[in-house]
Amino acid sequence: MNRYHRLSGAVGVVLLATFLLAGCSENDRPLDAPVRFEGAIFGSFYQVTVMDPLTQGEANALEEGFLAELESVDQAMSTYRDDAELIAFNEAPLNEWQPLSNELIEVLSISRSVSEESGGAFDITVGGLVNLWSFGPEARPETIPSEAELNERLAIVGYDAIDVDTQSMQARRTRDVFADLSGIAKGHGVDRVAAYLDQQGIEHYLVNLGGDILARGYRHPDEQTPWRIGIEVPHTGPQEAQHILPLDNMSLATSGDYRNYFEEDGERYSHTIDPRTGRPVNNRLASVSVFHPSNAWADAWATALTVTGSEAGMQLALEHDLNALLLIKIDEGQWQSLGTPAFINYFGDALVEELGIDAWEDPSAPRQTATGE
Ligand code: ADP
Numbered sequence: 001m002n003r004y005h006r007l008s009g010a011v012g013v014v015l016l017a018t019f020l021l022a023g024c025s026e027n028d029r030p031l032d033a034p035v036r037f038e039g040a041i042f043g044s045f046y047q048v049t050v051m052d053p054l055t056q057g058e059a060n061a062l063e064e065g066f067l068a069e070l071e072s073v074d075q076a077m078s079t080y081r082d083d084a085e086l087i088a089f090n091e092a093p094l095n096e097w098q099p100l101s102n103e104l105i106e107v108l109s110i111s112r113s114v115s116e117e118s119g120g121a122f123d124i125t126v127g128g129l130v131n132l133w134s135f136g137p138e139a140r141p142e143t144i145p146s147e148a149e150l151n152e153r154l155a156i157v158g159y160d161a162i163d164v165d166t167q168s169m170q171a172r173r174t175r176d177v178f179a180d181l182s183g184i185a186k187g188h189g190v191d192r193v194a195a196y197l198d199q200q201g202i203e204h205y206l207v208n209l210g211g212d213i214l215a216r217g218y219r220h221p222d223e224q225t226p227w228r229i230g231i232e233v234p235h236t237g238p239q240e241a242q243h244i245l246p247l248d249n250m251s252l253a254t255s256g257d258y259r260n261y262f263e264e265d266g267e268r269y270s271h272t273i274d275p276r277t278g279r280p281v282n283n284r285l286a287s288v289s290v291f292h293p294s295n296a297w298a299d300a301w302a303t304a305l306t307v308t309g310s311e312a313g314m315q316l317a318l319e320h321d322l323n324a325l326l327l328i329k330i331d332e333g334q335w336q337s338l339g340t341p342a343f344i345n346y347f348g349d350a351l352v353e354e355l356g357i358d359a360w361e362d363p364s365a366p367r368q369t370a371t372g373e
């Protein structure tokens with residue numbers, strides 16, 4: 001006992017001496033929580049908030065690490081840089097299998113699943129049309145394309161034009177479509193940052209990549225209070241929250257027609273294209289938020305439901321047990337908030353009622369009668 005004390009005392013003295021000799025470096029300085037990292041990325045922004053105790057040096061290393069993940073996502077799936085892997089894939093000869101990176105195969109494979117499950121509402125082969133409508137890398141003037149141009153590009157659209165083999169990690173195009181992963185890449189980026197932070201042993205954080213969000217652990221770890229996120233009012237004015245929801249080890253992606261669009265003759269043209277018509281979607285669905293443990297899935301599904309609109313979207317949500325919140329335009333500046341059955345189940349009746357969110361009722365379900373048994 002005594003001996004142990006003497007030894008540990010000696011070690012303590014040595015440690016203290018080293019510390020004094022080295023001086024208290026900037027890197028060892030503990031930071032106050034929350035530590036927030038912010039910047040521009042993918043033509044949008046990133047914001048990562050960490051509640052775990054960090055020194056300045058750990059914070060720097062963490063930021064460097066997750067930015068490297070995002071850079072790798074950009075390098076694989078951007079349609080805005082010539083050296084992207086996706087651009088090479090889009091230019092490769094038709095019908096020839098191309099060996100691709102794990103991450104590109106994973107995202108192509110999720111895209112394919114959401115396409116199949118959504119009846120083609122999510123379809124990355126709309127790329128040619130996205131470009132035609134001036135939302136893509138071709139940087140055309142913001143104007144309405146001619147019928148001829150539109151039909152020509154629409155003719156080859158269809159998710160069956162891309163085959164993905166997850167065993168051999170290869171993919172191929174069977175028609176000359178332009179694969180556009182912008183509807184899912186941000187979500188995948190969120191998943192990648194989260195996986196990196198998990199791997200580094202970070203337990204309490206919030207990742208926000210251009211509005212696609214993933215929460216882990218707690219906002220206040222001591223009191224175990226969850227992260228809270230705002231679902232935006234779907235208007236073009238300043239950002240305000242329509243609803244505030246707790247997010248407990250969950251992610252969400254929101255699609256909407258109120259941020260990214262162009263206007264001509266008073267008509268708004270959304271950046272989400274309906275693969276059936278080749279035209280920007282135009283329905284009463286102002287905003288769709290999908291909650292899913294994987295943000296790539298949430299992101300793709302949010303776009304899919306934006307395409308289908310509220311009625312067909314609700315049927316799909318029922319079929320695939322999707323946890324989603326839809327804001328449906330009922331009048332200028334007025335929206336009805338509608339939760340899918342999985343949403344109501346997840347957040348609970350009490351909170352949903354308190355927030356003024358309506359439960360969707362399936363019109364095809366047998367009606368309950370008051371007559372009893
Ligand atoms: P939002 O936040 O509105 O979902 P995203 O950036 O996640 O926006 O996705 C929109 C992008 O997805 C478009 O800019 C386009 O590149 C691509 N896209 C458009 N329509 C579709 C579609 N039907 N299926 C898949 N991707 C699409």
Ligand code: MG
Pocket residue numbers: 183184253254255299300302303
């Ligand atoms: Mg999206």
